[in-house]
Amino acid sequence: MVEAVQGAKVVVTGAGGGIGAALARRFAGQGARVVVNDLDADRAEAVAGEIGGIAVPGDASSVLPEARDALGGTVDVYCANAGVGRDGGHPGEPLDEQGWALSWDVNVMAHVRAAHALLPDWLERGGGRFVSTVSAAGLLTMIGTAPYSVTKHGAYAFAEWLSLTYRHRGVKVHAICPQGVRTDMLTASGSAGDLVLKPTAIEPEDVADALFRGIDEDRFLILPHPEVAEYYQARAADPERWLGGMNRIQRHWESTR
DSSP: OOGGGTTOEEEETTOSSHHHHHHHHHHHHTTOEEEEOOSSHHHHHHHHHHHTOEEOOSOGGGOHHHHHHHTTSOOSEEEEOOOOOOOBOOTTSOOOHHHHHHHHIIIIIHHHHHHHHHHHHHHHHTOEEEEEEOOGGGTSOOTTBHHHHHHHHHHHHHHHHHHHHHGGGTEEEEEEOOSOBSSHHHHHTHHHHHHHTGGGOBOHHHHHHHHHHHHHHTOSEEOSSTHHHHHHHHHHHOHHHHHHHHHHHHHHHHHHO
């Protein structure tokens, strides 16, 4: 058992399946009281029923007031897990402004809104925990999808900023950055995901395992795929070489489409 989450009041967005459902199950198994949020009400209610949680369906960007009420007025842990992956976004192609706007709203601004609402209480109490499901794309990048890559960089940057700004005031922040995870999003990633992510894909439960190890060790950066640390170091040490390698992957992908 991880003592830090026993009895905690937890909100998990995008928890109707995949990583979110795995996180909700793990928190509940550790003795937390969990609000399960998802756009799909049936899926939210199914997971909540399974774990003895509370289903609060709806948009992740606006769920917090109702979720907080459902937990008796306070939230101890907020898991900003809901996300969208949009293909395309290539310069020169028709600009999908709605797709870009949705990616910014869900992948970045939902995190900002949640933190804005949670921080006054957390700072007054001297404690709170913000868990951001980012992606290895937030540290590196992902071929074939500019909106996902760019907004996941933004999500990581915001989590990093929260941590450096408020850690001395008791706010804990964790950024989860997996590569491929066997979820609906991986299935929807198409041939790019098949090439880059599928060969080393892990289960959602493995991501939950990694997070709870990170909570126990009080670590900000959670890498369910440890090799991402090496890629991140290589990217920083020699950007030209790293970009050349990624471009080779891009060209290989183009040749197989």
